[in-house]
Amino acid sequence: MKYLAFLLLISFSCVCKATNILNGADQIETLTSLIGNKKIALVANQTSITGGTHLLDTLCSLGKKPVALFAPEHGFRGKADAGETVKDGKDVKTGTPIISLYGKNKKPSVSDLDGIDMIVFDIQDVGARFYTYISTLYYVMQACAENGKKLVILDRPNPCDYVDGPVLKKEYKSFVGILPIPVLHGCTMGELAGMINGEGWLGNNMKCDYSVIKIKGWKHGDPYSLPVKPSPNLPNDKSISLYASLCLFEATSVSVGRGTYFPFQVIGSPLLPKNKYQFSFTPVALEGFDKNPLHKNITCHGLDLRKTDTGQLNGFSLKYVIEMYNEFKKMNKSESFLTRPKWFDLLMGTNQVRLDMLKGKSEDEIRSAWNQDLNEYKEIRKKYIIY
Structure with a gap:
């Protein structure tokens, strides 16, 4: 009791x-x-x-x-x-x-x-x-x-x-x-x-x-859980937390779980080895989510991120996309990974991330190229914060 x-x-x-x-x-x-x-x-x-x-x-x-x-x-x-x-x-x-x-x-x-x-x-x-x-x-x-x-x-x-x-x-x-x-x-x-x-x-x-x-009772840093999903494939807090990091896969042959009930919480591909990636899912047409998902009706092997501590990502990480690229590279299938390079660049707002990833740079090395611009943005942002 x-x-x-x-x-x-x-x-x-x-x-x-x-x-x-x-x-x-x-x-x-x-x-x-x-x-x-x-x-x-x-x-x-x-x-x-x-x-x-x-x-x-x-x-x-x-x-x-x-x-x-x-x-x-x-x-x-x-x-x-x-x-x-x-x-x-x-x-x-x-x-x-x-x-x-x-x-x-x-x-x-x-x-x-x-x-x-x-x-x-x-x-x-x-x-x-x-x-x-x-x-x-x-x-x-x-x-x-x-x-x-x-x-x-x-x-x-x-x-x-x-x-x-x-x-x-x-x-x-x-x-x-x-x-x-x-x-x-x-x-x-x-x-x-x-x-x-x-x-x-x-x-x-x-x-x-x-x-x-203006919002009353909220300030920056306070958590906020959405009462309604903001779009069909962001059904919960976990998907929203992972969205920025996983959206890059939309330019690749790796599924982000569209066609499942846990989109943007898993990643996988039919090309990944099932002996290494034992978690699997099969995208299907789902009303209210995605009617024509990538790898529809094909079993994908990959990672289940539903129990991941997304707080460790600080909101954005290249960890997963670099891991998947390196895995495809080991299989000599790197060309099969980045299926829409121009779309990848549009999502990133630059070609620097893609080119550095292809060069084999680490996440820290890739990040170093954008630090100055990011710090300048932070100074601009200060002028407009109201919470």
Whole structure:
């Protein structure tokens, strides 16, 4: 009984800690006051929750129904696979028009913004530069600046709150890396917005007229567990912790567990020797995760990282990708490993990591090349931290 009481106390403490955090969307009175009688558009997805209810439904119930919805990668309800084109349409529940910001058009057009006074942005980030919701924020800010629209950002904590990795070089700018920031940027969306404005990254001396409804009860360094998975293949805290380190495998022939119930928590390949890598998994089509995963219906051998102490990684590590590359090299199959070198460089924001890995350099040696840029970024970041 004492043990049960102890467990209940611990559980209650955790619940209390969680409820002490008020995200931007939870401060609904502040938001509705800013909206007033303005016609708004909402940039949101399945993470846009307040009090267990989607922000769209909450706004509609308060008579603040948006005139349009903008959908990022994975769609407004977060069901599309990674890279899958998101189409325009209507929200099934409210009938509100949905305009895709993933696919052919990644930026709201002049016609998209016609009749809109304000855009409300509420999307949960995971702290990694190549997570495309950052690019969506950038393009929304740029569109607002160009068209004289007000932007309100409903801030949420960064669940992988580290600063690490190479800083993106401008020649590797893409939708998976739109800003000159490291792989793990250590900011919230609201802080990134300040950096985008303050560093002049919108171009042509433009500034976005924006405001942030700040998080209450959270500061940098505090843990944060997401109540809703931010995208189909990040189902839990462990996957989010490993995501920055394992996403590099998306440019290789090694699976990150897409097509399983534990994506971004395992790595493996049919080419790896099963006598050395005894853990195995078989990717299959899984609704709500990935319908066409790498090595579909083929047994992969590799590493199960679900019990790994990810705190030892400090958020980002090249350990796993270097190990797998060296293993393929031993088998004289190194050419079979790096299947999309250009994609690898875009994810890293530089070709330095790939080239140094191919030269056989250690992680410490590879890191030494980006230390100066990373330290310079840390100084820039200090100007925009609000928690």
